[in-house]
Amino acid sequence: MPLSTEFTRLFGVRHPIALAPMGGSAGGALAAAVSRAGGLGMLGAASGDRQWLDRELPIVVSGTDQPWGVGFLTWAIEAGAVEHALEYGPSAVMLSFGDPTPFLEVIRRAGAALIIQVTDLEEARQAVDLGADVIVAQGTEAGGHGARRGRSTLPFVPVVVDLAGPVPVLAAGGIADGRGIAAALALGAAGALVGTRFQATTEALVDPAITKAIVEGRAQDTERSSVLDIVRGSRWPSRYPARTLPHPHLDRWRGREAELVGDAQARQDYQADVARGVIPPLPVWAGEAVDLIADVPSAADLVTTLVTQTVDALTNAGKALTSRPD
Structure with missing residues (x-):
């Protein structure tokens, strides 16, 4: 059963599945594998580190040889990084978390599709006004960074779909199997952007300890906070806290963010713990669907599984409808 949507037709891909451009971990091998399998692989270029880009x-x-894209953190990049990535011919550039306006001209000039991720209605309206080719509606269940006062995926996606009109919308946040993708389609989305699930694949650029934590993680243990950004010395805007699995420094500083901001020793302690191997090199970004992740397949096998699950879920929903008594 083909799953043809405005998203698949726009990019000429077989499946309404896009890889979330997770900073650093969605490298070239993972993006290429998702694209070969029929989805849209997205390279996680984050702040546009030139050495990382030149490698991946x-x-x-x-x-x-299939369509692929690259994603950037809008607040953290310069136009030169986007221009450099565009030299490699991506089909799309995705901008997240910040004002995309400074980068529109270079993306349009290169002929790449513009994907804008939004976390609230103000950002969604701006994306429509700026002429986004695809809008990603990210709910608060998502792993990693998101809006401090955002909405859950289920109520947020249809509002953005209605607002965007003919512009295809991808649902993001808390989607880790085909049932989630089927639900996104039922909400009016043209597909789903999947992140945490692809962290646990053989091609993901993650430390083995992080893979293990995701497979063993539980949704009730995830938490959204700015603590780990502050203690790492990250410049992430405070309006975008991050959902992670448990972490010792989160336990130590929870509710004391204002005090932590001015504590240089706390940042030194964090780096010392990383150096000693007491904590992973990075926090474990994980969404609320982490419970659904129990293995570490190849990205190609995962795409196949997701598509099969999506078709099954939609088929079962149709059976439920047709089997209702008159």
Whole structure:
């Protein structure tokens, strides 16, 4: 059963599944594998580190002849990083968390589709006004960073769909199997952007300890906070806290963010713990669907599984409808 949507037709891909451009971990091998499998692989370029881009962009280019894209953290990049990535011919550029306006011209000039991720209605309206080709509606269940006062995926996606009109919308946040993708389609989305589930694949650029934590993680243990950004010395805007699995420094500083901001020793202690291997190199970003992750397949096998699950879920929903008594 083909799953044809405005998203699949726009990019010429087989499945309404996009890889979330998770900073650093969605490298060239993972993006290429998702694209080869029929989804839209997205390279997680984050702040546009040139050394990282120069290593990973050739991998995705040589790894697939199918459409692929690259995602940036809008608040953290300069136009030069976007221009450099565009030299490799991505089909799309995704901008998240910040004002995308400074980068529109270079993206349009290169002929790449513009994907804008939004976390609230103000950002959604701006994305429509700026002429986004695709809008990603991220709910608060998502792993990693998101709006401090956002909405859950279930109520947020249809509002954005209605607002965006003909512009295809991808649902994001708390989607880790085909049932979630089927639900996104039922909400009017043209597909789903999947993140945490793809962290636990053989091609993801993550430390083995992080993979293990995701497979063993539980949704009730995830928490949204700015503590780990502050203690790491990260420049992430405070309006975008991050959902992670438990962490010793989160336990130590929870509710004391104002005090933590001015504590240089706390940042030194954090780096010392990383150096000693007491904590992982990065926090474990994980969404509320982490309970659904129990293995570490290849990205291609995961895409196949997700599509099968989606078709099954939609088929079962149709059976429920047709089997109702008159």
